[in-house]
Amino acid sequence: MQFIISSFIFFILFFFLWNVRLPMLSSVKETWIWNKEGAFGTFPPGEGEDPLKVLNGYRLEGRYYSFATNRFVPFEEPFKLDYALLSQGYLEYQKxxxxxxFYSDSGELFWKKPINSYPRSGYFGTPVLYLSGDNNTVFVLDNSGNASGLGELNGRFLTDYDFAQNGKGAVVLFSGGEIYRIDEKGNKIFSADLSSDKNESFFKSVSLSPNGSFTLVHFSSKKKDYLMILDEKGEATDEWELSQFYPHKIYLSIGNRKNSVLNSVDTVQFFKEDKLVWEEKKEKAGSVYQANFAFPSGFAYGLEKEIVFLDAEGNKIRKKNLPSSEFPIRFFSGKEPNTAYLETKKDIYQIRLFE
Structure with missing residues (x-):
C-alpha cells in the first residue's frame, strides 16, 4: 500500500511539474591546442571546430607560423607582418x-601594391583597415588590396577600432568623436560625430558586441569619463559616468544583451546596461593593456594571474590560474558561436562556452 501511495504521489508531481524549466548553469570547456615555440599540438577536439583548420597562424619572436603549411616564416626589421586570424595568408609591410x-600561406607572393599605410586585418580580412601615418585617415581595402566601400574614413586622430566577430565589418573611432561602423565590404552602416553635443570631449576606446548590433564607446569630457552604448543605427541608447577618470584607452567588452565589462589598470567592473552591478578592485595596478573578451553568452577577462569567466549576467562560472610567465594573454573569436581562443606567451587553447 505504501508503495502504491508513493507511486501515485510521484506521478501526480511528475504530471504537474514535468514542464517546469530549471535554471541551467553555464560551463566552460578548455582544450590545450598548441605549443608555440615547439610547434606541436594535440589531436583536434572531438566536437566543435578544428582549430588547426580554422586558425591562420601566430607570430613568435620575428617569425610567423602557418598552420596550413606547418612551418615558420622568418621576417626581420624593418619588415612587419599582419594577418587575418581566421583566414589564410599574410601581409608584409613597413611601418x-x-x-x-600579400603572400599565400605557402609563401607565394600574390600581389604587391604601392600602399604607404599599415594594415590591420581583423578576423577575416574583410575589410582590411590601413592606418595612415598621421592617424587622421583609415583606408578601407579588400583582401586584394583594392579600395572597398567608403574607401577612406577621416577624423581627428585615430584612437581605437574593433572588428565584428561574425565577420560583419568593423568600427573605427577617432579622438574627435568621428565614428564609422562599416560592413564586411566597407559600406557604411552608420557614421556620426559624437562630439557634436559634447563640449571638450575626447573619445578613447570602442568595442563591438559579438553579433555586431551594439557599440560601446568610452570618452572623456571635462576630466570625467563616460561610457555610451550605440545601437545598430548609431543611436545612443545608454550613457553613464564612470567612477574615475582614465587618461588613456581602456579595454572594454560588450555582450549581445548590452551588458559590459570594463577591465582597467586597477579594477574590473560589470555593468548591466548603464547600471554598475559589481566591481572588483585589483591588489596592484597593472599595465594599460588588459585582456577582455565577450562571447555571445558570456565574458572572459584577465585578472592578475587568473582568467575569469562570466555568464551573460555577470556571474562568475570559472577561474583559471596561469603563471606570470604566460602573460600577456589575448582572446580572439573562433568561427563557431561561443568558441574562442586564448593565446598566451607559450600556448594556444580553445575555449568553448556552454549556456
Whole structure:
C-alpha cells in the first residue's frame, strides 16, 4: 500500500511539474591546442571546430607560423607582418614604407601594391583597415588590396577600432568623436560625430558586441569619463559616468544583451546596461593593456594571474590560474558561436562556452 501511495504521489508531481524549466548553469570547456615555440599540438577536439583548420597562424619572436603549411616564416626589421586570424595568408609591410605585399600561406607572393599605410586585418580580412601615418585617415581595402566601400574614413586622430566577430565589418573611432561602423565590404552602416553635443570631449576606446548590433564607446569630457552604448543605427541608447577618470584607452567588452565589462589598470567592473552591478578592485595596478573578451553568452577577462569567466549576467562560472610567465594573454573569436581562443606567451587553447 505504501508503495502504491508513493507511486501515485510521484506521478501526480511528475504530471504537474514535468514542464517546469530549471535554471541551467553555464560551463566552460578548455582544450590545450598548441605549443608555440615547439610547434606541436594535440589531436583536434572531438566536437566543435578544428582549430588547426580554422586558425591562420601566430607570430613568435620575428617569425610567423602557418598552420596550413606547418612551418615558420622568418621576417626581420624593418619588415612587419599582419594577418587575418581566421583566414589564410599574410601581409608584409613597413611601418614607414610605401609598399604592401600579400603572400599565400605557402609563401607565394600574390600581389604587391604601392600602399604607404599599415594594415590591420581583423578576423577575416574583410575589410582590411590601413592606418595612415598621421592617424587622421583609415583606408578601407579588400583582401586584394583594392579600395572597398567608403574607401577612406577621416577624423581627428585615430584612437581605437574593433572588428565584428561574425565577420560583419568593423568600427573605427577617432579622438574627435568621428565614428564609422562599416560592413564586411566597407559600406557604411552608420557614421556620426559624437562630439557634436559634447563640449571638450575626447573619445578613447570602442568595442563591438559579438553579433555586431551594439557599440560601446568610452570618452572623456571635462576630466570625467563616460561610457555610451550605440545601437545598430548609431543611436545612443545608454550613457553613464564612470567612477574615475582614465587618461588613456581602456579595454572594454560588450555582450549581445548590452551588458559590459570594463577591465582597467586597477579594477574590473560589470555593468548591466548603464547600471554598475559589481566591481572588483585589483591588489596592484597593472599595465594599460588588459585582456577582455565577450562571447555571445558570456565574458572572459584577465585578472592578475587568473582568467575569469562570466555568464551573460555577470556571474562568475570559472577561474583559471596561469603563471606570470604566460602573460600577456589575448582572446580572439573562433568561427563557431561561443568558441574562442586564448593565446598566451607559450600556448594556444580553445575555449568553448556552454549556456
Amino acid at each position: 614607414i614604407g610605401d609598399e604592401v605585399n
